[in-house]
Amino acid sequence: MKLTTTLMASTALVVAAGSAFADGHAKMADSMTVVSWGGAYQKSQQNAYTIPYKEMHDGLEVVWDESSAEAVAKLRAMDEAGSVTWDVVDVVAADALRLCDEGLAIEIDPEKDLAAAPDGTSAEEDFGELLVGDCFIPQIVYSTTFGYRTDMVAEGVDPPSQICDVFDLEKYPGKRSLEKRPINNVEWALLCDGVAKEDVYDVLATEEGQQQALDKLATIKDDVIWWSAGADTPQLLADGEVFMGSTYNGRLFAAIEEQKQPIGMMWDAQVFDLDGWIIPANLPEDRLHRAMDFVKFATDTQRLADQAKYISYGPARASSAPLVGQHAELGIDMAPHMPTDPNNAANTFLYNYEFWADYRDDIDAKFQAWLAQ
């Protein structure tokens, strides 16, 4: 008991001393824990966001945590334990929506909390419809799409260019890798089973529609390797284990342009999804100020455009798009590699957040039961 009191008292002293030093920074914490996905993506964030931010704020310590994949579960556990150790968390939009639903993320007012574009366009307009939910601060647009081995296409056959080529085992024999979850796969299956694009979610909301999608997937089930980590498909492609597979476009870009693998992109029916920041609820005041300040900086027009120098994900602001330049190391133009480039975006889907928030558990249960059959 006595030890705890002493410990607490000395901690309080240290904190008090720390905050005395930080007076110039308007009560902002000196250390910040940023949660992201690791790998090339986190590196692009460090280059574009935290390195310049640290130059502006002397003595700031940034700690990285690579837990974004389990962010929702971990934040919930932290909240229940009453001590949230994260300050800024990078999550996909669907997770941001759930964190917001659970009251684990704070609500954001784009007008007040986010920077306006250089030409004065308000943040709300600049991000437009990408502001999903009340807590989500969009950062990039990425897409889930297909890559294929260019050297495994049979002679005299055109390389695959349509989403339905995935289901065409005669023309394109070989294994495919698909994500081990229903999202995206069932949409593609329905599209290739004659359902019109605008009807896909209406059909999926019915039992028959879900069965229809699974039946279509069943036609290639024996030739599918199911992946659960984004790095799986590029690896499977590089090893020649699969002929084609779905994954995030940035991963394919890295395999094609950085590792020079014989892989081609197939952009048809790519599914757009968003990734961005949330700030956990119930942060102490100084950490909250720091997090808000950082997020405002990291999502301004220039910073989002800067990130595209390091990875082929599209900046979430309309005003950032014209500023996208060349890859920082390879020196190639990044624009044609962006999922949002008009040449790539002829036929796209946007992840349907509302639908999947409702049906995710139900369809997943059926999907998993179907997989186990």
Add this chain to the structure above:
Amino acid sequence: MSDATQTGPVLAADGSPLKRSLARTLRRQKLRALLLISPLLVFVLVTFIVPIVSMLFRSVENQIVAHTLPQTVEALQDWNPDAGEPPSEAVFEALYFDMFKAAEAKRHTQVGNRLNYEQPGLSSMFRGTGRDLDDIGEEFEDVFVGIDPAFKTSEFWFELLSGEGGESFLDDRRALYAAMLGESMRGDVGFLPSAEMVSLLPATSAAYTDFAIWTAIEKEDVVAEERPWEAVYAGLGVDLRSPEVVAEIGSYSGPGADILKAAVASRDQLPQASFQEMFAESDEDWLDVEGWRTMSLYSPDYTTGYFLNSVDLQKTIDGVEARPETQQIYIKLFIRTLYMSLIITGACILLGYPVAWILANLPLRTANVLMILVLLPFWTSLLVRTSAWKVLLQQQGVINEILVWLGFVADDGRLVLMNNATGTIIAMTHILLPFMILPLYSVMKTIPPSYLRAAKSLGATNWTAFWRVYFPQSVPGIGAGSILVFILAIGYYITPEIVGGTDGVFISNRIAYHISSSLNWGLAAALGTILLLVVLALYWLYDQIVGIDNVKLGG
């Protein structure tokens, strides 16, 4: 010497009875021993037992519905789910005020998510309607403010509704809040409801008191200075729909009486739509009976629903029934987990026994070198070992390449060694092998080699000597190794996830999914509890058949 013949109790040196004195010393010793282990005991209790028990408790806990929507759940008691009609206006009215309060605290979406596990669609229904609740209240607010601008001011409401005698009412509302938020909500509200108003305008008083508690305790603002929630206007609208209230207001003469009477006079301007209609306008699924059946099924504080789900059953209003075949998965996974763990344990015995025998019978120096080889993979990260198996097992991998090179398999007929049950069994057998070898080795080490020699000199063949003399003595090692390997295997998760594909995954993979992806912790807890019980049952069975005393981890 006469002492020896005395008939009373034997006395200790200090004169107290020896028996008591002995007992006291023993007790003191026990206490001291307990004190010595108490840091560990407390540590295990706090960091291990308590979290596990509280996690397992979630498998039956379901208080979120009744705690977030208390008045709705109560009003729903009178509803007949079999009648095929959506509930009465009273339920929707209660739902409006419950949900408004929950939406302010951002709790309504949690209930939506909870119920969505049972019926898809409820999540967006709660989220969407949560956004419309303000609009419903504003329709009332606009009319009241049009009748008298005083309705816009914070002072009017505060004066109208505060007074004396409302302590118990305040405490009741506070208790509801405390249950919803799991916090005490104690503290000075700075507002005391007037008992007269509570009986005159019950809905208004309830909504305003909730607003006051939230404002004072959670937002730490001054109640008298804040404009009330839209729900308070809706509350007054609801109260004015009752003819008795209208009649009683006629004889009311307290603060704000004139304004109240003016509102009564113009009450036909107020929105006339029922709450049922307003909810239906927000989302027509509120009229869907299935959704209400789910809500009423999952309104009690404790539920068997999670356990039923984990054995492929489901709760319906007609009782328990099997899930549709397209959704049955858990029983299959449980059986697969047990069956594959048994195969892995068997494979470990077959591979581990000879290795342990060699280790036990080699000179110490050589045995130690070999022992390091056994332990080396043990010191490598699990993830690295599993990924290494990926490189070996895949179709373009090392094993297949060698087989093709040697001509054993054709190039287009490469073996499928991973992303299926085979992959899981191979990789897990390798990973768990040290857990079999070590107990076997330590038991075999204690078997004197002279027994074998004695058997042989008495005329036994090699086989008889082994089977009748050596093997029975090594059984305790097999038992210990099997228990270790089997129990570890049954809870394995990373290896099946990486090399298991679809038919090589275990129940733990589903538990992990529900913990980290679907956030259905109740179902995860139920699955975990069942897994724990299965292991305990098998342990008991093992004890009955082999006897746990026959298990030796060493010497």
